[in-house]
Amino acid sequence: MSTVSNLIFHNAKHYVTSEFGPRKTISTAAGNTSTYHYGTDYGTSGKKLTQYAIEEGTILSCGTASDGAKYVWVSYPRLNVKMLHYHLDSIKVKTGQKVTADTALGTTGKTGKSTGVHLHLGIKKLSGGGYIDPEAWSKNEYKAPGTKPATTTSSSSKYKPGTYEVTAAVLNVRTGPGTNYRRKTYSQLSADARAQVKKYAGYSANGYVKGMVCTVYEVNGSWGRTPSGWISLDHCKAK
Numbered sequence: 001m002s003t004v005s006n007l008i009f010h011n012a013k014h015y016v017t018s019e020f021g022p023r024k025t026i027s028t029a030a031g032n033t034s035t036y037h038y039g040t041d042y043g044t045s046g047k048k049l050t051q052y053a054i055e056e057g058t059i060l061s062c063g064t065a066s067d068g069a070k071y072v073w074v075s076y077p078r079l080n081v082k083m084l085h086y087h088l089d090s091i092k093v094k095t096g097q098k099v100t101a102d103t104a105l106g107t108t109g110k111t112g113k114s115t116g117v118h119l120h121l122g123i124k125k126l127s128g129g130g131y132i133d134p135e136a137w138s139k140n141e142y143k144a145p146g147t148k149p150a151t152t153t154s155s156s157s158k159y160k161p162g163t164y165e166v167t168a169a170v171l172n173v174r175t176g177p178g179t180n181y182r183r184k185t186y187s188q189l190s191a192d193a194r195a196q197v198k199k200y201a202g203y204s205a206n207g208y209v210k211g212m213v214c215t216v217y218e219v220n221g222s223w224g225r226t227p228s229g230w231i232s233l234d235h236c237k238a239k
């Protein structure tokens with residue numbers, strides 16, 4: 001699937017069920033759909049998958065539309081787009097909330113004019129204009145965030161962004177700065193991290209392993225944000 005839909009579903013299995021553009025009207029319990037499809041539909045094999053924000057942004061609005069669909073609009077200033085997540089089963093964010101790549105927006109559902117569980121993804125430019133084709137935008141215009149070190153650091157922290165070596169045997173990589181955030185599994189680490197884990201541990205450990213070196217872009221208390229997620233810097237040494 002496209003880069004953007006993989007980011008939204010954190011690589012969980014999904015597939016395009018209806019492309020952007022003209023299509024036949026579909027009859028649903030909530031009414032008929034229009035003859036132009038202003039987004040891309042992604043099926044999830046009936047699963048209520050979690051949908052995530054794709055990078056730093058803000059929840060513009062969320063709630064229930066007049067057709068009964070639960071939705072979330074997220075703005076991404078760096079990308080100059082806002083994204084509409086439609087037909088959600090549940091919403092996990094609030095209007096005005098700041099989000100990052102690991103913020104759960106809601107779960108995939110079939111609220112509103114829908115015949116099955118799917119995500120309808122709509123994209124508009126923040127600079128104006130109507131809906132654009134999400135798959136085409138992902139392929140032709142989307143660019144991943146740069147890897148330059150961030151300057152944001154908590155003034156009260158003893159740590160600074162930079163390069164760190166892992167000193168713990170296995171160090172959990174989490175979706176946020178704290179032990180209340182979800183642990184990532186081996187397959188959810190970056191390609192570079194997976195290669196290092198294999199090299200230093202010799203097996204597919206679910207986290208960073210002793211001897212690995214990683215870049216910390218941002219510090220929050222004793223936690224550091226690396227390409228694969230957040231780690232406790234108390235179990236690392238600065239290089």
Ligand SMILES: [Zn+2]
Nearest residue numbers: 039040041120
């Ligand atoms: Zn749709």
